[in-house]
Amino acid sequence: AAATWACLCGLAVEGWEFGRSDPRKVVFAAKMGLALTIISLLIFLRVTFHDLSKHSVWAILTVVVVFEFSIGATLSKGLNRGLGTLLSGGLALGVAEIATLTGDWEEVLVIISIFVVGFFASFIKLYPTMQPYEYGFRVFLLTFCYIVVSGYRTRAFMETAVSRFILIALGAGIGLGVNICIYPIWAGEDLHNLVTKNFTGLAKSLEGCVNGYLQCVEYERVPSKILTYQAYDDPLYSGYRSAVQSTIQEDALLSFAIWEPPHGPYKMWNYPWKNYIRVSGALRHCAFMVMALHGCILSEIQAPPESRQIFSSELKRVGIEGAKVLRELGDLMKTMTKLNKPNFLFEVHEAAEVLQQKIDRKSYLLVNSESWEGAEFPDGTKGNLNRTNITEYENNCYTTRSYVEPPSTSSNIHSSVTSFTGSLPKMDSTLQRQMQWPARQSFNSEVMRNGEESRTYESASALSLATFSSLLIEFVARLQNLVEAFQELSEKANFEEPVDEPILE
């Protein structure tokens, strides 16, 4: 008994927490209770015509079935139910009329008609474009069978059809009234919030990926949930995953939102909800790049920390600027303000440009210069610059353009060789730990000697940084597309002009 009581208490606490986390759910449940109470009261008080009261269950049924979480869903279901009942009532009355005229063949005709209607209604509702009306077809079929069968028994076709329709209208009316008049929950608003939230989530994910990459974050063991793309509580992962995965929710919300009348900030008939989906799609297109960036962290082939350090400030700046763009766009979405900066992407593009130039100058760090070292230089090249000189050059590179930089002089080669060797033991342990890269025996050992193999890893590991950078640059390139989608939405949805001083800095 004590255990049961503890269990009950636990459930109550959980329910309380659940309700507190989203009070709209509590409100919805209370509204449902209220609607049912009203309809029961009406039936108890016999305010409806006496004839109807024996069919009163239809009104209750309609309230239970039609009452959905959002207004759009309620309207769409109510309309489906209403139309289905009306059309099917007409058809059923026609069939019943014909059937009674045939006399002895009546039963046969009724049964055949049920089969035929059942067949076609079930077949047509499977047609892809009929998906939103699935419920309508179900109600159509149900009403048809009900009227024909119960009419056959009671001979009161017309009364059945009419009372059923009136009671459904009554139930739908009360359901809709309660749902819309008391604390309405709009699917459109949910859609708006969902898309806005994805901007912030993706910005966090992007920053997390760039910072994690620079801090050489590695997964001890990549969680198998990530490897099989399931929900997982990793801030880097969940941010872009929810942006990618929200397509299901968005489609559902869109299909409800288009039914909703103008409300709140969405004061417009034919509000361009579809453009929200487009913006979200463009965001997703960017999210795929963040996903690929995360892939660089997940990969067991990792760039040596030393070379990441060299590009650190540039990579970081692109990450910060990219996240800033996403956050600003997200804020504009939230406040429904137009974007009014002609060079909105200027800073992030400049950051990408600087990164690209740095890569340009330092590209010998991104490839395996070691293999070149094996090459014999016919005339024995010797470098005369050391790291200090290079750093000096960097500091001055925008002012003094007459710089000197050796691509593969031996001093450079040696420093990079050192860094590669330094990172080798770490890499080998990574390989053993994760075991994604083929185990040794799977290689043809006659073709490749051990030394070469590890050289191949080194080269791959250096290229990994190039990949990360170029994915980041591609992410920046994709932002333009996102901005365009946002501008299209802000035009169509008549977002407000921004006030003079920039609110979002």
Added chain:
Amino acid sequence: AAATWACLCGLAVEGWEFGRSDPRKVVFAAKMGLALTIISLLIFLRVTFHDLSKHSVWAILTVVVVFEFSIGATLSKGLNRGLGTLLSGGLALGVAEIATLTGDWEEVLVIISIFVVGFFASFIKLYPTMQPYEYGFRVFLLTFCYIVVSGYRTRAFMETAVSRFILIALGAGIGLGVNICIYPIWAGEDLHNLVTKNFTGLAKSLEGCVNGYLQCVEYERVPSKILTYQAYDDPLYSGYRSAVQSTIQEDALLSFAIWEPPHGPYKMWNYPWKNYIRVSGALRHCAFMVMALHGCILSEIQAPPESRQIFSSELKRVGIEGAKVLRELGDLMKTMTKLNKPNFLFEVHEAAEVLQQKIDRKSYLLVNSESWEGAEFPDGTKGNLNRTNITEYENNCYTTRSYVEPPSTSSNIHSSVTSFTGSLPKMDSTLQRQMQWPARQSFNSEVMRNGEESRTYESASALSLATFSSLLIEFVARLQNLVEAFQELSEKANFEEPVDEPILE
């Protein structure tokens, strides 16, 4: 009239085509018609007790509502409906009993109980883990209201509750019987086929991406549907998109499949359907890399065709081997055969290794050697090898390991400069065409002169090839994870041992 007729004919043809494309849908519709016919016949023939016949509509309603496309869905809905009715019937009888005892307060008590039950049923069904039982809660609520309200009117609580339950059981029984006995449609089989199909689609997509990249396929204008991740009829795109997007369908099918009894090739209780989802997730993890590969084709920063040509055979081989692995795994899934090759991934790993080695040796082609050319070589390096020698070396590289290769001798630099310059006009037009990369004025022209800017693009364009290759190698690395997921599935699901001679070559 003629137009209407033509329209009707068009609809009929479309319906015919639709039915032919998936005959199961026709069968389903016919089964639905049959089940309704049977239940109507029973009611007409008054085989049920006379008392029940006035509630006969519940049997029809149950058939219409419970009859779903797949067996699993039908069973899950039927169970929800049955349990909901049973539990709620018990509760309603209890409440009614108490209410009648209170005398004058009866109505008040009934109304309060309706509100309370309505509130809790609606609240609990919103709890995430209750999602699969949503329909059960709806039925619970409906039954409760119905019994309490109609019982209040007729005073026949018990009769209402029992007859409702019997008729629902009758309807569910006929629905289930017809659905299972005649040409059953299993959700599990659909799940199996969906996952299998994704393997083939991804293999096609991979091959298409690699071949398209090598043939320098470019989009005149990237379709905005791809930029916003909507369905689009591009073979490269639709293959990986459906693998990525199928997660919704899979989850739905899984939730039905777990209800299905052993059948056909899935002769086991607790069949590991969840492992199908895991395999599909691992496949998706690979699909993200194919998506990133496609991103390289979509990008407006493109590697010059000349350098792609140099890596052509290696890239192609990895593409072919990767696609072969996917196809073989897909075939094994289809035939439900265990994987019995210890070195299944050997060939694709070898291909990746060869590609990596080639990159290793040729990495100076992947970075912008032009910027190095600006550097003054203190001692005036001069190369003494030309392309012919390199090719010769390549042909012999596995036999003679004492090769000589100059990293940045002037002959190499010049040839790469030519190829970059050759590709420049094309690149510029790409930039104008797609306008994703920032327009000129957005750059700080004081910092960067025009020459530098285009050099930056060249460097980016060369790196693009490095990115493509390293994404491809990462794709290969992820295959191991897919193979492991497959092996786990094949163990748990008891796939057949392969016959001695390898069927799939």
